[in-house]
Amino acid sequence: MTSPIWLTQGEHETLRAVMDRLIPGAGAAGAADYVDLLLGAFSFDPPRIFAGGPFSGRHGGEAGFERWLDLGPVEEIAWRIRIEGTKDVPERSFNGPVVGWQDRYRAVLATLGADLASQPAEEQDRRIAELDEDDRTMIFEHACEAHYGDPVYGGNVDGAGWKAIGFDGDVLPRGWTDAEVSEP
Amino acid sequence: MNASDLDCDAVIVGSGPSGAAVADVLTAAGWSVIILEKGRNHLLELEAPFGPIGHYSNDELKFVQRHFLGPDPVTEPRTFRRAESDGDHLMVGHVNALPTTVGGGGVHADSKLPRFREEDFHLRSALGPIDGADVVDWPVTYEDLEPYYAECERSAGVAGEETNPFAAWRSGPFPMPPGPDMYGAVLSMGAAEKVGLHPYRAPTGVNSVPYDGRPACVNCGFCGGYGCPIEAKGDPVALLRRVLRSGKGEIRPESHVVEITVDRSGRYATGVRYLDRDRNEQEVRATHVVLAAGAFETPRLLLRQGLANSSDQVGRNLMYHFQTFTVGGFPFPLHGMRGRSVTGAHDDHIVGDDAQRRAAADAGLPWIRGGLVEHGGGGQPIREALVYGPGAHHIDAMRDSNLRERLWAFTMQGEDLAQASNRIDLDPKIKDAWGFPAGRVTYLPHPHELVMSEHAGPILERVLREAGAEWTITSTSPPQGGDADLSPLGIAPASYHIMGTCRMGDDAATSVVDSSSRTWDIENLLIADSSVFATSAGYNPTLTIMALASRAAHLLTDTPLPATTPH
Ligand SMILES: Cc1cc2nc3c(=O)[nH]c(=O)nc-3n(C[C@H](O)[C@H](O)[C@H](O)COP(=O)(O)OP(=O)(O)OC[C@H]3O[C@@H](n4cnc5c(N)ncnc54)[C@H](O)[C@@H]3O)c2cc1C
């Protein structure tokens, strides 16, 4: 396995175990990689926030999702606030201080303990339940994004999340025929 | 000002459907136009041949979770409260946030483009007043607007059929036949007919056949909320492309207008100042200034400067559509992810019947009017997953997919009556990333909306059960009742139909613009977006926005379209 981008190896293992408890199979399908890529998005140029278009290539057309799009200056402020926090940078502080996802994940993963992945499921659930509600919400939202978002963002490897629920994902440029739309 | 000092004949603030409609008409008449757009450009190349950029994609993360089309609630927050007694605000974040991008909300609307009916323009005369609301007549009639409706249907490309018995008269057929019905709509329209309603295929700004050099829709299902990767939606890309091709129009993205400049008399606009991508201040000087920033941002801009507000009506009379959502769960899959999000509609609750009149009378109201009911379904899995919550049950819930695969939904776009206390103003504390005060909504529905919604809900549930639903449930936005604070759609109105905040009228004392969309206070300042609506009607607003904008531009260039008659 390649080393993580922003998380430490230990944090990555812990997060993967958490993800599997929140959505069965999500951790195995790369949900920790998804969060790792999000937290480390700014180590790439362009930052890995918006995948390109117009087609994934899975249903014809030229594959364009891996051509990541650049961010405008205001978008960069928004995403740095989310990921890194305001960190006393004046241009980020227009509505007061915000703690970024990087710091929150570091703290949450420390609280869960480096030994989380080796604990029995009940113990894992107990520790997850004791987390702050805001943090649990953040991680669950990222789990959903990871497992049901496009694989180019790092989770849902080989469409495993979509396959598990019978979702077709993106279908362009093929689309659906009129009969497939109107008939049972 | 000397003509040589001018940069263009008209500067337009905003590139959504309203700004595009104005620019299209002005450039066709030979005027030079600069469109300033706060957001980024993902819509079309700004160099000939002005082709698609290829940034749109069927990517739920990018469009829904990550705010690709803007506004990002972190850098452009808005605030909401129900009444002044709530204090500064109840919530901060995403409030009626239409995209800030080249093309505005036209880009990701799924584009039902109905017309209003004749009566909608003279509601006060036709039905009379209602206590506590400000029901007025418009200073324009349906007859005035018909030629412009027809023109905008052709320029954006609308597909539809003339089977709605309640529709207003038309001077010609729809430019395209309707596209395919979604399977759920086949069931719900059949059931609606059985119950005595009059369903029809919703007129939609989506190509059902190749049109205007753009392909037919292939029903990809990522429609409402997404840019169309193949350009089967024409509004407003078709209009903006024509503006650029005319050689008379320019679009400047990432240009945030911060001030309308006026001369010493205060009665004449000289242009605008804006901040470019690097926040350097720039100026455009023009003979006319057209505000097309949407019914939320236009009043926000005017209020910041205290402009055009001698009537004290700027920001007031904020109207949405009071939305009633009735959903039904089916025992079999409806594959609502195939198709254009919504393909059917009915208007019966706008027109009303004896039962509706009784419901009004029982509530002590002289009349009630609902809105167009959209028959639609679908939804993408990330939003669905968030609803089911974490744990061992999660995958089974997703596989059963009550919400994505087996749900069918009615959305009634209920008429919302104007009230002066419902308004947009400036939040005293929250700012945007440029340091300007955030826009704030203060909004409470009138009893009219609530009574109408309560009347329609059971009817809509009956239709869904007739269609085969095992269970049905009705909710509203903004949410009402004991659980209002828990609504997954949030406490603020979720509607993207925002109207009335610079209303049109015959009297400068009670309205902001006249019947040709010019502000009473500043003769060469026009407003082209739905701020000017005098009533909300029960119809999706965008075609009416475009028709009014087009009419204002035709009048400005002295090229009015000839009057029309029924075909
Ligand atoms: C998911 C969704 C589905 C919808 N479906 C439908 C539908 O089916 N039918 C329908 O009729 N309507 C629909 N709508 C509503 C429709 O999008 C709007 O009615 C329409 O976009 C309004 O057009 P507009 O030009 O007035 O404003 P907007 O489209 O909001 O455009 C305003 C533009 O002005 C720009 N702007 C704002 N402030 C500034 C500034 N200071 N400087 C420079 N630029 C500025 C904004 O960035 C924006 O691009 C839908 C909306 C959404 C979000």
Ligand code: SF4
């Ligand atoms: S459903 Fe049709 S119009 Fe809508 S985005 Fe897909 S291809 Fe485009």
